[in-house]
Amino acid sequence: MTSAGAARIKIGIVGGTGYTGVELLRLLSQHPNAQLTAITSRKEDGMPVADMFPNLRGRVDLCFQTPEKANLDDCDVVFFATPHGVAMSQAESLIKQNVRIIDLAADFRLQDTEVFERWYKMPHSCPAILKESVYGLVELNREKIASAQVIGNPGCYPTTVLLGLAPLIQDGRRLIDTSHIIADCKSGVSGAGRKAEVSTLFSEASDNFKAYGVAGHRHHPEISEQLKLLAGGPVGLLFVPHLVPMIRGMFSTLYARILPEALDTDFQALFEQRYANETFVDVMPAGSLPETRSVRASNHLRIAVHRPDGGDQLVILVTQDNLVKGASGQAVQNMNLMFGLPESTGLDHVAILP
Structure with a gap:
């Protein structure tokens, strides 16, 4: 646990080359309690994040790494901004290291594994972890989220x-x-x-x-x-x-x-x-x-x-x-709850007009 002004939360992002990934990076790079420590991409291994996303120049100095190179086990929380199926394939090993997981795909959204398998055309590889996971819609599940190890971030x-x-x-x-x-x-x-x-x-x-x-x-x-x-x-x-x-x-x-x-x-x-x-x-x-x-x-x-x-x-x-709110912001809102921070930490951005 941490609180405002305490030690930073060590954060890993798996699959940070998509739109939800760059939104996570944008939000977390301005979060006062966040310490970005690893971001993975097999295809872009070695590329500076700011080369792909120039809006992050001067904000994020990480390079993309393969999952094997990234030391995700040392993170406090790992976000999965990946296709469906990736988070559940890595969840067990991360949980053993007491790493918390926030999955922005569908691996931990549906409790009914038969329904999941019908819609996502893959078997669910960790039903026991799924059973203990929490659906991360803060306004409905705030108390459960605060103590959760694994969060299924809701769809938009x-x-x-x-x-x-x-x-x-x-x-x-x-x-x-x-x-x-x-x-x-x-x-x-x-x-x-x-x-x-x-x-x-x-x-x-x-x-x-x-x-x-x-x-x-x-x-x-x-x-x-x-x-x-x-x-x-x-x-x-x-x-x-x-x-x-x-x-x-x-x-x-x-x-x-x-x-x-x-x-x-x-x-x-x-x-x-x-x-x-x-x-x-x-x-x-x-x-x-x-x-x-x-x-x-x-x-x-x-x-x-x-x-x-x-x-x-x-x-x-x-x-x-x-x-x-439909993806990365909601994921950060979940993280704030999980680590005892005020819910709005790093998220109090005014909408952009025009």
């Missing part, structure tokens, strides 16, 4: 949907029809990762707008599993993701029908009370229309609650930066 879409719906179904509440919830979600192109792919080429993604994963998306079972835990029973969810022609940002529009016995509920007050003490969740004034640019490069998530014509339909608008 699930973060918006779960925080947008939690006040309506948490703690035994029965305010909406949980058998039919619609999540209509949009993400910037960086959500697809930093890789060569035709669908994310400028000529393909620019000046275009499309749905994808309509027949099924990997984040659907993750959202459903967590909603079931919140609601204490099955939840019917229709989830449709879309790709929008912007680099970063996420906007989720959630539709839920109010139950007859809950029509007198003040939903604006309900959301304001639920998130009153949450540093990174901003419930906007009634009638607000949040924009993705209002959270760009910040760890903030903004929510607006609408009830058109005072009827029985709720429309909940949720925005976040998919690379920060």
Whole structure:
């Protein structure tokens, strides 16, 4: 354990060449308690990090190393910004050295290994560690995260949907029809990762707008599993993701029908009370229309609650930066909790405008 002003947290990053990796580096390079000690990449072994990411010149003086060269066992915590399957292949050896793990992929998000194997097309190699891992959505699992050894960092879409719906179904509440919830979600192109792919080429993604994963998306079972835990029973969810022609940002529009016995509920007050003490969740004034640019490069998530014509339909608008609160910022938020730091340490960045 550490605290503000105490010894720094020795940090390793596995697979730091993608967008979540560079976001981790950006955030941790400004974190007062972070000591970046190792970052791995087989392909870029020996390359200075600042050569790949010039925004980090003068901030990060590490070079990429192969996993064999990097002394990850000496770290206090290791972040995995890697493809699915990598973290679980190294988790056991790191845990034996008392290293904490925060995985930004899906290895420790789904507790049901059969569901994981169906969606990610690989066997889960450490189900015992999975069973002890904690789903790292701070606003829902704060106490468990603080004492966890392994964190499954939530997906970007699930973060918006779960925080947008939690006040309506948490703690035994029965305010909406949980058998039919619609999540209509949009993400910037960086959500697809930093890789060569035709669908994310400028000529393909620019000046275009499309749905994808309509027949099924990997984040659907993750959202459903967590909603079931919140609601204490099955939840019917229709989830449709879309790709929008912007680099970063996420906007989720959630539709839920109010139950007859809950029509007198003040939903604006309900959301304001639920998130009153949450540093990174901003419930906007009634009638607000949040924009993705209002959270760009910040760890903030903004929510607006609408009830058109005072009827029985709720429309909940949720925005976040998919690379920060939707990925790397949330991972740092988890780390802060795990090491006894104030949750906002190193994360109090104002969003970038324009």
